[in-house]
Every structure is written in structure tokens, then in C-alpha cells.
Amino acid sequence: MFNILGxxxxxxxxxxxxxLPGFLLLIFYGLNLSVDFTGGTLVEIxxxxxxxxxxxxxxxxxxxxxxxxxxxxxxxxxxxxxxSSYLEDKTRADILxxxxxxxxxxxxxxxxxxxxxxxxxxxxxxxxxxxxxxxLIVVVYITFAFRGMPNAFRNGVCAIIAEIHDVLIxxxxxxxxxxxxxxxxxxxxxxxxxxxxxxSVQDTIVVFDRIRENSVIYRRLPFETxxxxxIIQTLQRSxxxxxxxxxxxxxxxxxFGGLTLRQFSVILxxxxxxxxxxxxxxxxxxxxxxxxxxxxxxxGRGKKKQQAAN
Amino acid sequence: xxxxxxxxxxxxVVAFAIWIDLPNNPGIHIFGIDRNxxxxxxxxxxxxxxxxxxADLPEGTQVDAEKMQTATRIVENxxxxxxxxxxxxxxxxENRIVVELPGIEDPTEAIATIQxxxxxxxxxxxxxxxxxxxxxxxxxxxSESDQPAEGQQVLQTVMTGDKIENVQVSRDNxxxxxxxxxxxxxxxxxxxxxxxxxxxxxxxxxxxxxVISAPVVNEPITEGEGVISGSFTVESANNLAIQLRxxxxxxxxxxxxxxTIGPSLGQDSLDKSLVALLIGxxxxxxxxxIYYRLPGILADVSIIIYATVTFAIFRYxxxxxxxxxxxxxxxxTGSALDANILIFERLKEELRAGRKLNQAVDIAxxxxxxxxxDSNIATLITCAILFWFGSSFGATIVKGFSxxxxxxxxxxxxxxxxxxxxxxxxxxxxxxxxxxSRWFGI
Numbered sequence: 001m002f003n004i005l006g007x008x009x010x011x012x013x014x015x016x017x018x019x020l021p022g023f024l025l026l027i028f029y030g031l032n033l034s035v036d037f038t039g040g041t042l043v044e045i046x047x048x049x050x051x052x053x054x055x056x057x058x059x060x061x062x063x064x065x066x067x068x069x070x071x072x073x074x075x076x077x078x079x080x081x082x083x084s085s086y087l088e089d090k091t092r093a094d095i096l097x098x099x100x101x102x103x104x105x106x107x108x109x110x111x112x113x114x115x116x117x118x119x120x121x122x123x124x125x126x127x128x129x130x131x132x133x134x135x136l137i138v139v140v141y142i143t144f145a146f147r148g149m150p151n152a153f154r155n156g157v158c159a160i161i162a163e164i165h166d167v168l169i170x171x172x173x174x175x176x177x178x179x180x181x182x183x184x185x186x187x188x189x190x191x192x193x194x195x196x197x198x199x200s201v202q203d204t205i206v207v208f209d210r211i212r213e214n215s216v217i218y219r220r221l222p223f224e225t226x227x228x229x230x231i232i233q234t235l236q237r238s239x240x241x242x243x244x245x246x247x248x249x250x251x252x253x254x255x256f257g258g259l260t261l262r263q264f265s266v267i268l269x270x271x272x273x274x275x276x277x278x279x280x281x282x283x284x285x286x287x288x289x290x291x292x293x294x295x296x297x298x299x300g301r302g303k304k305k306q307q308a309a310n
Numbered sequence: 311x312x313x314x315x316x317x318x319x320x321x322x323v324v325a326f327a328i329w330i331d332l333p334n335n336p337g338i339h340i341f342g343i344d345r346n347x348x349x350x351x352x353x354x355x356x357x358x359x360x361x362x363x364x365a366d367l368p369e370g371t372q373v374d375a376e377k378m379q380t381a382t383r384i385v386e387n388x389x390x391x392x393x394x395x396x397x398x399x400x401x402x403x404e405n406r407i408v409v410e411l412p413g414i415e416d417p418t419e420a421i422a423t424i425q426x427x428x429x430x431x432x433x434x435x436x437x438x439x440x441x442x443x444x445x446x447x448x449x450x451x452x453s454e455s456d457q458p459a460e461g462q463q464v465l466q467t468v469m470t471g472d473k474i475e476n477v478q479v480s481r482d483n484x485x486x487x488x489x490x491x492x493x494x495x496x497x498x499x500x501x502x503x504x505x506x507x508x509x510x511x512x513x514x515x516x517x518x519x520x521v522i523s524a525p526v527v528n529e530p531i532t533e534g535e536g537v538i539s540g541s542f543t544v545e546s547a548n549n550l551a552i553q554l555r556x557x558x559x560x561x562x563x564x565x566x567x568x569x570t571i572g573p574s575l576g577q578d579s580l581d582k583s584l585v586a587l588l589i590g591x592x593x594x595x596x597x598x599x600i601y602y603r604l605p606g607i608l609a610d611v612s613i614i615i616y617a618t619v620t621f622a623i624f625r626y627x628x629x630x631x632x633x634x635x636x637x638x639x640x641x642x643t644g645s646a647l648d649a650n651i652l653i654f655e656r657l658k659e660e661l662r663a664g665r666k667l668n669q670a671v672d673i674a675x676x677x678x679x680x681x682x683x684d685s686n687i688a689t690l691i692t693c694a695i696l697f698w699f700g701s702s703f704g705a706t707i708v709k710g711f712s713x714x715x716x717x718x719x720x721x722x723x724x725x726x727x728x729x730x731x732x733x734x735x736x737x738x739x740x741x742x743x744x745x746x747s748r749w750f751g752i
Binding site for chain 2: 089093111134255
């Protein structure tokens, strides 16, 4: 039989290795927040003729209206995106007219997002609050659902640790995507994040449920063996549910779903995979680490004890 | 016998769901229920404008809930006046209003019409008319903060626009757009008294404290009818008419967020997501049938029933489908499959352990239930928080997502626990083959 738990520190290492790039990129590049959070106006327009005017011209037009903090970039063949501080409706309409005059053609509005600065901050605050509240209630619920087990509270905390792991993984992915493809933290990312959190907990509960059930049947088994056994038993279900069904659907969405949803579906794809991975390789092992109080053995202290025991 | 009772219930539910899903469903109009049924697509799929309006009051002012409701109603009336089909106006939190205008490409004009206070005043300008565009101070203060500055001229308001009963846009002799209005009896009396006493004076027409025009009173106007002229275009005349018709807003509103989605982007996303969804769905259906054999095929039937019923609920409620909404639907499909997979993996285990088929089926359901229950409840908790989060400040994306996910998860519980089980029990009755390893893929 596979001994997954025996290699638990290897899996913790792998997770750290995946999470680390996110932190490094955060230090060097900072957070790439969209106007949803910072407030501001994003204008995405496309030019039918296929030749958008030079980007300096667009910046120049914004400058004429006393908007000096504009950033313009091209995406695709004939589309440009400009981001600036919040524009009043009137100013925005005037800028668009000026761009049309300068380009000598009608532009097509792909999308315009205009968010006031205060509301942007409010979104950030409430999002953080929503996540915190959700995490808290889930811990309470799991503690309640697993009340038959000793230390039910640990299950809840471990589920949340796995959840944080998944959040950090997609955060790392987002930072990499941000550097490579200009991904931003926007409202859709928030939706993806919350979905991953929901699914992560759902998946962890399935594994924990098996531990709960087995702990009644095999009272004599050491906890570590019991947990390993439970993981193996639920492995087939994890693979089938995650890889074969959910991931297939998301893969289809990544491949055929169009550009608007690409960032969203890639993040979900990785995030939900991580949600399953973390139930097996993070949540359950941490439960064992906790049960064995292994931190007493960390940093070499354990060797002395073992030697003493020998 | 219980199986057949459940089967009948399932068939009735499915038949009803299919009827609702029919593309040209006539709607339900019996027993006092009056409801049209159609698929509502969100702005991100059809294109349009979303705006978030906020009460524009000084810091720390408590928003009067009743006034806010009135403002929302007036905004709704104005939106309807614009003639936008399937528009949505909703209060979000205590001081915001979400407005969604599908199909509108240029938001500026439409949003201005909705958002401007639309307070029309007839003011006494004596013998000194002020030119159009002048910002004035009148003695009709909308709020405490409107106090005039030192030495500023305060004009006397004769009457406000709420006495106007009827307005109409027309053109005068020179082809200019004008707005004809008719006052109610009280207004007609005030107007009559004033114009009789002030022949030769100028009567300023002021909208939101800005002068539109200042005609001279040539003769007493006793009929309660009049004309507002200014340099109107057909749009600005229509928009002012809309504002006058539905009254001025009791609370000034400002735009704090607008989102415009071009129709091409929406259509593109819709087509592609639907294709993606279909491909994903077919692959999953095939996987279930090949891997789990007989129960897999039954699960496929129950997944299709799940999709039919969920879609019917979306159409009936109605739930506006946005891209994240479709993603939520997709994820709940994953949940529905997960429930089936959990049960079937359990069933295989029990069969391998040498249990009899009927017994194994019972145990599989019983043992899989706690994990299905607890995991789905956790998802529903998250959905509830997301929904609260989404509706409290008008983040319709998050709201749409959590709503479809929650509905989907609820229905998935029903299909996995009832539909698949009833079908499986039904088929087991006809299963003579003792060698069921072939049927169950063990």
C-alpha cells in the first residue's frame, strides 16, 4: 500500500516551492490590482481598420484633459486598453470623441470599467471580510460536524490551513500570470478565489469524513496509519471527481471559452486541482503532525530524544 | 411500492421542468400567478451598461430609507421611460442603486438622465433675466447644506416641477424642440396668480439650479399650460421630459461606478462558453458511462435531469445568467457528479467486500451521505456569504455566481440522493444476472 503520509515533509516542501514565487514576485513587482479595487477607469476599445493610433497619441489625448496617470497598452491585433484615474462620464465621452477624431474612424467599445476610488477600497475591505467570515463559519461548522471525534476543532483548523494553502497557490499563479501576461486582481479573480475556497473545504471534508468513519471502525490503529488508510480509500473518488469531471469541464472552458474567461478558468483549473491536492497532501498530513506534536522534533531537537530512546 | 411513488414524483418534476425549459413557453397565468418565463442573460453576455449610483450626501449624514426607496422607484420609472427592455434597477445596501441597461452602447446620455436630480423650478427673476447656463441659488433648499454663500443673490422659487401633471416633447414654429407641460389644478392656480401679478417680468426656468431659459411673461397664463424652450436637441428634450414626468429625486445621486460591455464581447463570450460547456459535459457523460458502467449511465440520466431542473429554476425565478453565473452552474454540476461518484465508489467497495447487491446499495448510500451532506453544507455556507457580499454593495457578478452555485448544489443533492437511487433500485429489480461485476465495472 502507498505510504503517502510517510513522505509528508516532501509534500510540504513541494507546496512551499510552488508558493514561494508568488511572494518573491510580490516583493519585486508589487500587487497588480485592477480598477475594481484601486478605483479608476479602464477603457478597452478596438479599431475596425486594424491599425490603432500610436500609444503616445492616446496618452497625449488624456494629457489634454489633464489626466496624467494614464497607462496604455495594446492587446490582440487592434485593441487597446487604457487605465487611468477615475474619469467623470463627461470627460470619458470627450476623450473617446478625441480618440475617434485622431484615429479618423469610429471605435468600438469593448468594455469600459469606471470605479470610484472609495468604492474600490470598500470592495477590498468587504472581500477580505467576506473571506474571513466564511473561513470562521466553516471552522465552526466542521467542529460541529465532527463533534464525535476527539479534537474536532483540529479538523476545522486543518481544513482552513489547506484552504490558505490553495489561496497562496493561486496567488502565486496570479503573480506569475501578472508578470507574463499582465493578469490583474479583479472582481472575477475574487469570484475564482471564493470558489476555490468553497471547493477546497468541500474536498477536505470528504477526506476527513473517511477519517471520522474509520476512527470508529479501527480504534486500535495508530492515527497515522488510520489517516493514510483513509486517504487511500478516498483517492479513487478524488481522482475521478476532480481530474475526470471538474477539471475536464474547466479545461474545456480554458481551451474553448474565449479570452474574457481565460484568466478566470485557468485560475479555477489550478485552484480546484490544488483544492483536491491539499486535502490529501496538506490537510490530512497536518492533522497527523498535530496529533504527533511533531514540532517538538523539528530543528534537530528530535534527534537527541530519539538517541535517548535508543 | 415506495420506489414507484418516487418515480412518479420525479417524472412529474421532470415533465414540469421540460415544459418550463421550452424556448417559447407561454408563461404561467393561472391561479393569480402571472409570470412570464424566459432565459435572462446578464450584461456581460448581451452587452450593455451597468451603473452604481450612490446617495450624494455630506459625510456622516444618515440616509433616509424611505427617500432612498422613492429615489429607487423614480430611477426605475426613468429607466422604463428610456425604453430600455429588460432593464434592472435595484437598491443595493442602504445608500446605493444598481442600474443595468442591456443593449445600451453609450452610457453617458442614459446615465445622466437617470442620475440627475431633475428638480425643475420656476423662479422669479424680476426684470433682470439671467442667461441660460447660469448656476443660481433659490430659496427652495433641497438640503441643509444648500445654504447660500455670503452676498449671493437668492431667487424666489414660485413653484417646482412636481406640480406638472403631463409633459410632451414637440417643436415650435422655428423647428426648435420644446417641452409642453400641463399643470395640475393647484399648480395652475399658483401659475395663474403669479403671471397675473407679474406681467412684463421674467420667469426663470431652472433645472437642478441651472438656468435653462428665462422667458418674459407677456400675459397672464390661466389655463395651466406652458412651454419650456431652450436649446434642446431631440435627446435632451426627451430626457428632460422623462425627468419631469417621473418627478425629481428626493436624494441627489452620484455615479460611483459604471461598466460598459460592448455587444461583440458579450456575444463572443456567450457562444464560446456554451460550446466549452457542451464539450465538457459530453466528455464527462462519456467518462461516467465508461468507468462506472450501469450506475454511471443512470448517473448520467440523473445529471441530465439535474441540468433540466436547475435550468428550469433559473428560468422560473428568474436568475439572470452571467458568465460567472454559468461558471457557478458548471461547478455545481461538478458537485452533482461528485455525489454520484462518492456513492458509486462506496458501492464498489461494499460489493468487493462481498455484500449482496441490495444490501451494498443501501450501505453505500448510507455511508456516503455524511460526506455529501457536510461538504455541500460547507459550500452552501460559502454561497450564502458570497450572496450577502454581492448584494450589499452591488457586485452582481459575485451574487450571480453564488446564486447559481447554491441552486445547483441544492438540486444536485436531490438528484444524487433521490433520482439516481430510485433509478438504480428500479433497474436492480430487473437485474437477473448474478455476475454483476460486468454491470458495475468491478
